[in-house]
Amino acid sequence: MGHEMSTGEPVPTPARPSTTAAAPAGTPAPAAALRPSAKYVLLLGVMTALPAITTDIYLPSLPDVARDLDTSAAAAQLTMTMMLVGGAAGQLVIGPLSDRFGRRLPVLIGVALHVVTSLLCAIAPAIIPLIGLRMVQGFFNASASVVAMAVIRDRFVGPDASRLLSRLMLVIGVAPLFAPSVGGLIAGQWGWRAVFVALALYGAALWVVVLLRLPETLPRERRLASARGVWSGYRVLIRDRHFVALALLPGLGLAVLMSYVVGSPFVLREGFGLTSGQFALVFAINGIGLVGGAQVNAALVRRYAPIQIIRVALPISFVLVLALLVLALTGAGGLPALLVVLFLTMSLVNFTPPNASAIALSRHGERAGTAAAFIGALQAGVSGVVAPLVGVLGESAWAMATVMLAGAGGALLVLALATPAYRRGGWTEGGLGGATVSEAAAEAR
Structure with missing residues (x-):
């Protein structure tokens, strides 16, 4: 009892991965493991x-x-x-x-x-x-x-x-x-x-x-056999430039989110005069956008490879944050326009981290714990460094939008320059693509 848990369907023990080559993102999961409870x-x-x-x-x-x-x-x-x-x-x-x-x-x-x-x-x-x-x-x-x-x-x-x-x-x-x-x-x-x-x-x-x-x-x-192998895993990860690039994307995405979290109380309450109740309502609505966007992404990955979603979502996010900065600088549309663009931006935030994390983890299944730790530490570190810049720049609407734009722009540059995602056929190279669920099922059969 203490070592078993139903995931909705029986979950077979995965095949032992090679310790010398990372499994590509297109490697299908066992068919019985596709529906966790x-x-x-x-x-x-x-x-x-x-x-x-x-x-x-x-x-x-x-x-x-x-x-x-x-x-x-x-x-x-x-x-x-x-x-x-x-x-x-x-x-x-x-x-x-x-x-x-x-x-x-x-x-x-x-x-x-x-x-x-x-x-x-x-x-x-x-x-x-x-x-x-x-x-x-x-x-x-x-x-x-x-x-x-x-x-x-x-x-x-x-x-x-x-x-x-x-x-x-x-x-x-x-x-x-x-x-x-x-x-x-x-x-x-x-x-x-x-x-x-x-x-x-x-x-x-x-x-x-x-x-x-x-x-x-x-x-x-399947466990690493020695302490030396445990710590040398970071050296292996750092040498994989595609993994490092993908691991940076969740941190830059979280930087966009945390810049909003840190700056919005000052922007909306002090800048636009919202009451605490009104601010709580706006915060909750944007939170619903965050969660809803994640669920839309969960549906999209049934039909599209994760990297395909990222390479479309990131440019749209960049354009939205750029529009947010323009609104903050010009005051065009007032508070309603700002809130609409903020909601759309928050709704797209969760399109990148789960997809980038999944692809990055799939490249190093033999050291998944080390890879997850690397991604998590980068996520905390990048967002922790970037988000406080809102306060440094003055805790205004333009300051919040500027830092958010830096996070979104940085993510887009990393994807474009450090991965083959935007090259012709490049998203299928180097284990970046992954198969859709239907393709994985067909390959499994």
């Missing part, structure tokens, strides 16, 4: 969402933390920054370890230590210990997201992996919509320390579910 998607979704929930549920408590621990707002915000730093480092360490020791053991240890550090955060006596504990908390809860990504690659490739990643966005997308409200409610009733108790309870529940329901998807015969 809703419970399987939900489990991977709550695993992947753990770091996001740990971040978002804590946001409303920042002023209370600064006041209660007698510190500055900047120091309180550092508890957020260090959690992201810890998360990036955790992915880089835990991902390779999951290739060496299997998927279940690292995530069970990581989530258990997330619970411990959450409880320690709840009794932190001062801001410095809290900052350190938040970094440790981020390090260990990264195990949940990086292992979830590796599990997807163990069982699915190409369009199937992309479709599953898009379905996960439905679960992950709920976190930024509701976690701050839940965190504010908890902090309002019992204080900010109770938020960390809630995170510990969430982690404990997740640990039990993983123990009982997450199967081991990396058999012993």
Whole structure:
């Protein structure tokens, strides 16, 4: 029971991949593995969402933390920054370890230590210990997201992996919509320390579910045999320039999203005078666009290869963000025009990360944990560097649009210059294309 979970249909153990050549994106998944059950998607979704929930549920408590621990707002915000730093480092360490020791053991240890550090955060006596504990908390809860990504690659490739990643966005997308409200409610009733108790309870529940329901998807015969092989995996990944290019795309996509998240409160509330309720409504509508776009992508990958979707979606996203900058600079159309373009932009954000991640992971199935860690760390690092530039430029509408344009433009340049996606027939080269589901089924037959 503890090592089995239905995915809707029986899932055979994937064939052992070569350790010398990456499987191309067109390699079909086993036919029986193409339809994961809703419970399987939900489990991977709550695993992947753990770091996001740990971040978002804590946001409303920042002023209370600064006041209660007698510190500055900047120091309180550092508890957020260090959690992201810890998360990036955790992915880089835990991902390779999951290739060496299997998927279940690292995530069970990581989530258990997330619970411990959450409880320690709840009794932190001062801001410095809290900052350190938040970094440790981020390090260990990264195990949940990086292992979830590796599990997807163990069982699915190409369009199937992309479709599953898009379905996960439905679960992950709920976190930024509701976690701050839940965190504010908890902090309002019992204080900010109770938020960390809630995170510990969430982690404990997740640990039990993983123990009982997450199967081991990396058999012993497919694990890396030595510690040297574990860490040399990064050298292999870095030498694959197409993989690095694809791994950058989710980070640049998240930079567009985070620039909006960081800048929109100032743009919409201070710049356009929206009330807190009106802003919450706009934020929720754009959140629906994010989740809805991911589900449209999940449907599209049934007919089109992931790289085909990316090479169409990225130019459209760039044009939309360019239009957003023009509106911000000229004021044309006022707030309604700005909101419409923002909604369309957010609806396209989730077309690139799941497809780029699926293709990148399919190139290195023999070290899926390391590859997932590399993608996740780049995603956190790139977005973490780019998004704060909104504040540096002045937290205005044009500043937000400029940083978003840098992210969208950077992604388009990476795709055009570092991959063959826009060359004639190039998207089928180098394992970039992938087969559609119908093609994969035909090849399997």
